[in-house]
Amino acid sequence: MKKLPFAITLEVGSSHANQTGSWRVKRPVYVDRVPPCNNACPAGENIQSWLYDAEPGDYETAWRTLVEDNPFPAVMGRICYHPCETACNRAQLDEAVGINSIERFLGDLAIERGWELPPAGTDTGKRVLVIGGGPSGLSAAYHLRHLGHETRLVDSAPKLGGMMRYGIPAYRLPRAVLDAEVERIIGLGVDVSVDHAVRDIERERSEGGFDAVFLAVGAQLSHRVEIPAGDSSHILEAVSLLHRVAENDPPLLGRRVAIYGGGDTALDTARTARRLGATDAVVVYRRNQEHMPAHADELQDALDEGVTMRWLSTISRVDNDRIVIEKMRLNDEGFPEPTGEFETLAADSLVLALGQDTDLSLLDGEPGVTIEDGVVQISPAMSAAPNGIFAGGDAVPSERTATVAIGHGKRAALGIDAYLAGHDVIAPPRSELATFERLNTWYYADAPRAHRTELEAARRQNTFDEVVGGLTEENALFEARRCLSCGNCFECDNCFGVCPDNAVIKLADSPHYKFDYDFCKGCGICAQECPCGAIEMRPERT
Amino acid sequence: MTTQPVRFYQIGSFAVGNRLVDQADRTVQSRPDRSNSLDSGHRACQGCGEALGARYALDAAMRATNGQLIAVNATGCLEVFSTPYPETSWRVAWLHSLFGNAPAVATGVAAALKVKGMHDVRVVGQAGDGGTVDIGFGCLSGMFERNDDVLFICYDNEAYMNTGVQRSGATPAAARTATTEAIGPEPGNVFGQGKDLPRLAMAHGIAYVATATVADLHDLEAKVERAMEFHGARYLHILVPCPLGWGSAPSDTIRVARLAHQTGLFPVFEAEYGEVTAVSSIRHRMPVESYLSIQSRYAHLFGEGGRPDIVARIQAIADRNILRYGLLEMPPSDSDRMETSP
Numbered sequence: 014m015k016k017l018p019f020a021i022t023l024e025v026g027s028s029h030a031n032q033t034g035s036w037r038v039k040r041p042v043y044v045d046r047v048p049p050c051n052n053a054c055p056a057g058e059n060i061q062s063w064l065y066d067a068e069p070g071d072y073e074t075a076w077r078t079l080v081e082d083n084p085f086p087a088v089m090g091r092i093c094y095h096p097c098e099t100a101c102n103r104a105q106l107d108e109a110v111g112i113n114s115i116e117r118f119l120g121d122l123a124i125e126r127g128w129e130l131p132p133a134g135t136d137t138g139k140r141v142l143v144i145g146g147g148p149s150g151l152s153a154a155y156h157l158r159h160l161g162h163e164t165r166l167v168d169s170a171p172k173l174g175g176m177m178r179y180g181i182p183a184y185r186l187p188r189a190v191l192d193a194e195v196e197r198i199i200g201l202g203v204d205v206s207v208d209h210a211v212r213d214i215e216r217e218r219s220e221g222g223f224d225a226v227f228l229a230v231g232a233q234l235s236h237r238v239e240i241p242a243g244d245s246s247h248i249l250e251a252v253s254l255l256h257r258v259a260e261n262d263p264p265l266l267g268r269r270v271a272i273y274g275g276g277d278t279a280l281d282t283a284r285t286a287r288r289l290g291a292t293d294a295v296v297v298y299r300r301n302q303e304h305m306p307a308h309a310d311e312l313q314d315a316l317d318e319g320v321t322m323r324w325l326s327t328i329s330r331v332d333n334d335r336i337v338i339e340k341m342r343l344n345d346e347g348f349p350e351p352t353g354e355f356e357t358l359a360a361d362s363l364v365l366a367l368g369q370d371t372d373l374s375l376l377d378g379e380p381g382v383t384i385e386d387g388v389v390q391i392s393p394a395m396s397a398a399p400n401g402i403f404a405g406g407d408a409v410p411s412e413r414t415a416t417v418a419i420g421h422g423k424r425a426a427l428g429i430d431a432y433l434a435g436h437d438v439i440a441p442p443r444s445e446l447a448t449f450e451r452l453n454t455w456y457y458a459d460a461p462r463a464h465r466t467e468l469e470a471a472r473r474q475n476t477f478d479e480v481v482g483g484l485t486e487e488n489a490l491f492e493a494r495r496c497l498s499c500g501n502c503f504e505c506d507n508c509f510g511v512c513p514d515n516a517v518i519k520l521a522d523s524p525h526y527k528f529d530y531d532f533c534k535g536c537g538i539c540a541q542e543c544p545c546g547a548i549e550m551r552p553e554r555t
Numbered sequence: 556m557t558t559q560p561v562r563f564y565q566i567g568s569f570a571v572g573n574r575l576v577d578q579a580d581r582t583v584q585s586r587p588d589r590s591n592s593l594d595s596g597h598r599a600c601q602g603c604g605e606a607l608g609a610r611y612a613l614d615a616a617m618r619a620t621n622g623q624l625i626a627v628n629a630t631g632c633l634e635v636f637s638t639p640y641p642e643t644s645w646r647v648a649w650l651h652s653l654f655g656n657a658p659a660v661a662t663g664v665a666a667a668l669k670v671k672g673m674h675d676v677r678v679v680g681q682a683g684d685g686g687t688v689d690i691g692f693g694c695l696s697g698m699f700e701r702n703d704d705v706l707f708i709c710y711d712n713e714a715y716m717n718t719g720v721q722r723s724g725a726t727p728a729a730a731r732t733a734t735t736e737a738i739g740p741e742p743g744n745v746f747g748q749g750k751d752l753p754r755l756a757m758a759h760g761i762a763y764v765a766t767a768t769v770a771d772l773h774d775l776e777a778k779v780e781r782a783m784e785f786h787g788a789r790y791l792h793i794l795v796p797c798p799l800g801w802g803s804a805p806s807d808t809i810r811v812a813r814l815a816h817q818t819g820l821f822p823v824f825e826a827e828y829g830e831v832t833a834v835s836s837i838r839h840r841m842p843v844e845s846y847l848s849i850q851s852r853y854a855h856l857f858g859e860g861g862r863p864d865i866v867a868r869i870q871a872i873a874d875r876n877i878l879r880y881g882l883l884e885m886p887p888s889d890s891d892r893m894e895t896s897p
Contacts, residue, residue, distance in 0.1 A: 023641035028596030030642060036601065068565065069575060455813065455839075458567035494565040494575070503565070506572025510584035510772060511809055513606040515595045519587045532595035536602035536798075537806030544566060550806075 033514060037535030039550040041508075041528055046447035046500025046546060050112060053100035055417040056083045056152075057424075060097055060112055061501050067115065067493040068503075073128060075493075076119045080130055083419055084155045084198050085148070087124055087190045090117020091481065092181055093416045094308045102449045102499050108462040111484075111492045118489040124193045133201045134161030139433045142167070142221060144211050144375070145229035147175020148415040149406030151198055152422025153227045153429075158201040160430045165221060166203050169210035173199075175231050176407070177415055179256040180278070182285050183477040214375045214402070225401035225429045228376075228389065229422070232369035232407035240363075242331040251282045251366035258285055267361020269293040271336055273328055274366030275305045280312060282366050283320040287474045295358065297323045299341050299349045314480065317470045325349065326356075328363070336360050371408045386410070394428030394438045395421060403429055447500025451546030456505065460495055463488035502526075502547045508539035568773050582772050583618045584610075590617040590646060592626075597644040598636040602805025604795035604812065605633055605710045608769045609681065612708050612793060613647055615779035616679055623676045624648065625664055629657035629686030632717040633710060657682050658694040662703040669704075677783065680707040684725035685715045688750045692724075699759035702787040706779075709752060709790075712797035720800040724750035727820075728872070729865050730852045732800070737855035746868065756790040757829045763789040765825035769796070770813035774835055778825060794821050802851025814846035819873035822880045834880045843870045 017024065048061040058079060066075035079086050090113055101109035122128075139162045143150045146168030157164045172178055173195050177186060199205055211217050218226055235250035242248060249264060251274070257263055270286040272279050275298035283294040296315070298305060301324045305312065316322070323338065327349070330337040336358045341349035370387050381398030383390040389397050389404040397404040405421030407413045431438045466482040473480050484492065504525050509517045516533035517526050540548040564575045572585030583589055592613035599606040617624050625648040628634045634651050637644040652660045661680030668676050680698075682691055687709035698705060714732050715721040722732040722744055729743040737743050756764045762785040767775040775793065782789045796803060796811040803811050815821035816835065820843060823835035844866060847853040856862045877883055 026642045028594055028598075028637070028642045028644040031596040031598065033596060033598070456566045456569045458563060458565070458569070460563050491563055494563055496565070498565075504572065504574040505566050505570035506581070506585040507570050510571030510582065511607065513599060513603045513610075513808075514597070515591050515593075515610070529595070534601045536808070537804075538602055538808055541806040542809050544570060 032531045033534050034516075034529075034531045037530075037533060038553050039535045039537065040530065040553055041533065041535070041537065041539050041548050042551050043502065043524065043526065043528075044500070044547060044549045045444055045502075046451070047444050048447050048499040048501065049100035049102055050097035050110075050499075052446055053096040054420075055096065055412075055414070056089070056420040058082045058097075061496065061498055063119070064110070064112070064115065064493050064496040065498060065501070065503060067119065067490070068496070070490060072119055072122055073126075076123045076128060077131070079116065079119060082423060084130060084152065085120070085194050085415075085419060086116050087120025088177060088186060088194055089416060089419070090114065090120045090483075091186050091190070091479075092177070094310070094414060096416075102447070102452060103495060103497055105449050106454055106457065106497075107459065110495045110497075111462050111465070114463075114465045114484050115489050115493050118484045118486070120194070121190075121483055124190065130155070130197050130201060131159070133158040136163070137161040137433070139163065139224045140165070140222060141225045141227065141429055141433075142218060142223040143227045143229060144214070144217075145175060145231055145406065145408075146170070146173035146205070146207070147229060147231050147406055147418060148177055149231075149418035149422040149425070150175065150227065150229035151195060152419040153229065153405065153426045154203045154422075155198045155201065156423050156426030157227075157429065158198075158203060160426060162430070162433065164203050165206065165223070166199075167206045167209040167211060167217075169208070171208050173205065173207065175229075179259045180252065180281075181415075182255065182258065182281055182288075184284070184288065184473065184480050185281070187479050211375050213377075214379055224433055225403065227395075227422075227425050227429060228397065228402060228404040228408060229406040229418070229425075230371060230373070230375070230408050232371040232413065234370040234372055235365060236368040236370055238365070238367055240328055240331055243333045245333050246331040247362035248331065249362060249364050251278050251364050252369055254282060254364055255285065258289070263289050266291055266364075269334075269360045270295070270362050270364065271328075271358060271360040272296045272364045272366055274298065274368070275300065275307060276366060276368065277307045277311050278369075279366035280307050280315045280320070282364050284315050284318055286364070287318055287320065288477055290475070293360075294320045295323055295360070296320060297326050297328055297336075297338060297358075299325065299327045300343065300347070301325055304343075304347055318474050319470070323358070327351070329355070331363055334359060334361055336363060369407070369413075373408065392428075394431065395425035396428055396432070401429070401432055403432075444500075447546055452497060452499060453542060453544050453546070454497070456507070456542075456544035457497055460491070462495065463492045498545045500546055503545060505544055507542050507544065508548060511538050511542045513538065571772055583615050583776055584772055590614045590622070592617055592645065592647045593637060594644045594646050596642070598639065599632065600797075600799050600805070602798045602808045603632075603636075604769050604797060604808045605683065605712055606636070607808065608710045608775075608793045608795040609633055611769060611772060611775050612681075612779050612791065613679065615776040616677070616706070616783060617647060619780045619783040620675075620677045625650070625668075625676060625678050627651075627657050627661040627664055627678065627680045629680075629682030629691055630654035630717075631683035631686050632712075633681065633683060635717055654686055655690040656694055657686060657691055658698040658705070658707055661705040661707065662694075662698050662701070665704045678705045680705050682707075682709060683716070684709060684711040684713060685723045687711075688724040688752050696755075696759070699756060699761050699788045699790070702761065704786050704788070706782050706789045706791065709792045710795045711792055712795050712800060714797070714800050716797050716800045725752070727869075729856060729862075729869060731855065732852070742855050742862070742865075743852070753790070753792045753824075753826075756792075757826050757831075759788070760829045761788040761790065762786075763825070763827055764792075765790075766792045766794070766821070766823050768794040768812040768816055768821060768823060770809050770816060771823070771835065774823065781825070800852070802854070803849055807849060811846065811849065814841055814849075817841045818843045818846045819877040819882055820846060820869070822876045822882060824880055831880065834882055834884075836884065837877070837882045840883065843873050
């Protein structure tokens with residue numbers, strides 16, 4: 014026996030013998046909560062995750078994380094209305110993170126450096142027909158190739174892109190960018206046929222021996238209204254006008270152009286008219302700004318370019334170069350009512366931008382497909398009929414944006430994949446939302462947003478050059494680091510540092526920490542001081 | 556286009572670590588190889604600020620001295636919860652004698668090391684506020700006055716917590732303790748001048764005096780490191796909230812300490828040879844209510860029959876601190892706190 018000092022009977026022991034974990038009534042648990050940006054993204058992007066990859070400057074990894082969900086970062090970084098930024102928690106602190114501009118930076122960098130999409134999956138032997146080469150059709154083709162299905166993509170137009178090419182003006186989306194991202198998808202082995210209109214879906218399907226069909230024909234037909242008009246009145250449709258401009262065959266509009274409608278298409282048309290030489294581009298809309306369906310950014314850009322608005326007005330008659338407008342007022346429900354007051358407006362041409370309808374004649378006689386309100390009804394997995402017909406994009410009930418369509422393409426691809434395997438789509442369990450209240454914002458450094466440059470308004474009116482510029486690398490990195498990483502650990506070491514009982518163990522790799530429940534007393538300081546709300550205190554089982 | 560140099564790191568230097576900066580710019584506490592001078596299994600209450608403060612300070616001192624450190628401890632919570640016979644939580648050479656004599660024992664250890672020629676071994680004395688401002692004050696003042704080579708650290712939780720929350724010379728005005736009950740026209744502790752030990756230490760003209768809280772780790776560690784650059788008597792006063800004695804939630808320990816600083820009630824500064832050389836500015840100024848109302852030792856000031864007049868007097872103390880130390884002057888720009896390029 015070891016000789017102990019005088020009057021000492023026990024050897025020195027470590028307090029490790031005293032496992033204080035038994036005191037605990039609540040235990041801390043690491044969680045991944047859904048950040049509001051991801052939650053709001055119609056394309057299902059994991060935004061917080063690709064920003065995390067971009068924060069140390071690893072742009073290629075960030076881009077790769079991004080394209081797992083959306084193969085169009087450079088396009089999205091230009092034309093997406095970024096609901097992610099509207100939802101961003103940082104908006105409650107200073108300003109939302111400029112997610113859209115970072116996405117564009119990554120997308121442009123990928124094109125510049127020639128980064129390749131991940132290769133197609135192992136061949137499953139299944140064949141899928143995608144009808145329509147717009148955002149949802151291309152997105153579906155991309156994901157279907159990843160899942161290993163042979164994919165044929167047909168489109169009635171001479172080039173792929175759908176409304177991204179024939180609806181969105183070049184000053185918002187340069188065609189070189191669109192071409193680069195479309196070609197990358199086709200490069201995965203998509204069998205493409207353009208100038209190919211499908212008249213009968215059943216015949217097309219059986220002739221090609223397809224196991225499933227994704228219908229993504231979009232909404233190409235201008236919505237019609239009856240307006241009494243004189244013989245020499247010059248009336249056009251917005252969709253065909255934008256289509257002709259995209260094909261370098263712009264129609265003559267005259268100096269004074271009136272546009273009828275209040276959506277993004279109306280504003281795109283007005284801005285295009287300015288570029289085609291119109292001195293006056295007046296948007297006539299029956300309700301007011303508050304009720305306008307167009308996005309606020311788009312309206313501001315149009316106003317900056319000298320487009321004028323006629324709120325609370327309907328067009329009741331067109332007489333050659335004069336338009337008769339009736340003034341409206343909103344009733345209590347926000348609907349416009351006629352006032353009986355009339356005005357005239359001088360206009361050389363009138364462009365109708367009153368919404369679009371979808372041409373579903375190819376579905377005539379197709380059993381199992383339900384068409385309501387002019388669009389195809391679908392299940393949550395985008396299935397339109399039990400025999401393997403899926404539908405998405407503008408042809409189904411939705412907010413008609415390219416981003417929503419891209420999300421549809423992904424969901425449909427997963428739906429088709431499950432259908433071909435003979436089971437239902439297995440949706441992963443959804444975590445709780447990472448709300449602002451769950452953050453400890455003390456820890457984030459204050460930093461204003463890095464704004465994208467814009468061409469000076471005076472210069473841009475007569476050019477189809479791109480209006481919004483990109484971020485420099487420096488600004489993109491700065492902007493990425495403004496991300497609060499809501500609900501997802503970003504390795505700040507706070508939990509590891511603030512534990513009075515050393516009950517957090519730091520690991521070499523992901524996951525970065527774990528709790529030592531032998532010693533954790535359950536005080537909850539870690540959860541309280543976690544900046545991003547990635548720790549939850551749960552009651553111990555008794 | 557706005558151009559901003561990239562020196563912005565998402566969380567700057569407010570958090571314990573930060574994957575975006577060099578290891579050298581992170582705290583000692585962020586290192587997996589930190590000393591853990593105070594180890595797991597100690598019997599401090601849930602959310603103990605003193606356990607946290609002691610590990611923060613001693614780990615930083617261990618790193619600054621390359622592990623050549625002896626700690627002398629006064630009686631108090633820190634001693635009791637860490638060393639119930641025969642266990643110890645200390646992973647640093649550690650000794651305890653009496654409640655009131657820790658500064659004198661530390662002086663003796665420093666003298667012994669000098670005699671033995673062990674010049675690389677440094678000495679830290681540590682105590683709670685009772686052992687520092689009341690019982691040990693005579694020894695401490697002597698240690699300062701003789702300029703003995705000891706860093707003395709006070710973990711201030713503003714009362715005698717170990718024996719059941721009795722008031723000390725560091726208990727703030729209006730706080731309820733077992734011996735200053737919340738009754739009568741002047742409930743809680745009296746409004747005296749208090750015993751402001753950092754300023755008393757400065758009056759001794761010693762090389763280095765600083766205050767810190769467990770809410771700003773970078774600041775606390777920098778002060779320990781700075782203190783170790785001097786020889787002679789040095790003093791560090793760390794505010795460590797006590798969930799038990801203050802009646803705050805165990806999870807709020809750091810939040811309470813942060814509010815003590817952000818309200819101005821606990822000025823954070825450093826001084827050399829009797830002169831204040833730097834203050835830690837208030838980043839988001841808060842009214843004292845935000846600090847007082849989350850502690851039940853001040854519960855009698857709020858709600859029905861509350862005492863807004865007393866809250867106002869406490870606010871006046873905070874305002875005076877802000878003026879005296881210039882706590883609102885030149886707030887550091889967030890992104891300037893860490894300048895290294897990626």
